[in-house]
């Protein structure tokens with residue numbers, strides 16, 4: 526009867542050793558894997574939400590920053606090229622589709638990567654009706670990414686919209 530506890534102790538001892546050898550490294554490995562997974566997830570979120578310079582938003586129609594209006598630009602006489610003066614049309618509508626009449630529109634822009642503005646001072650003429658405004662004297666003097674920014678002041682508020690144009 527005296528040998529029973531000893532036998533039990535002998536059987537328990539290897540298990541403790543096994544626990545020390547196996548469980549702790551597994552816990553460490555799991556901890557490392559968990560950390561790696563968290564880091565990968567964090568990097569994935571950063572990657573997915575970061576604006577990618579390689580693919581700028583080239584939409585020609587979009588909501589203004591405060592979503593007061595929907596702005597649509599269109600070049601007259603074909604797609605823009607480097608060099609010539611060009612005219613564009615800006616169409617302004619409310620989100621419900623009604624045209625924005627009698628807005629005061631200022632245009633500005635340039636090349637952010639080159640840190641320079643527009644080579645000309647384009648003008649925005651009075652409404653052509655149906656929420657359409659005409660921009661004259663636009664010039665893109667070199668290839669690359671240009672931005673066109675419109676500051677819009679209507680009776681119901683002011684808003685701004687920026688378009689990317691790639692040449």
Ligand SMILES: [Cu+2]
Pocket residue numbers: 636639641667669
């Ligand atoms: Cu430039």
